[in-house]
Amino acid sequence: MRSPRFKKWFAALPVLNQPQRLQVIDALRPAAGLDQLLALL
Secondary structure, three states: OOOHHHHHHHHHHHHOOHHHHHHHHHHHHHHOOHHHHHHHO
């Protein structure tokens, strides 16, 4: 089950600007392969 904090963060993803989205990708890259990450986003 997702925490309220995660739900809030996840809901904000569509409104991020391009630099912010790149920051998210860079932060998550170590946890997943780039292709897997892009498929998730």
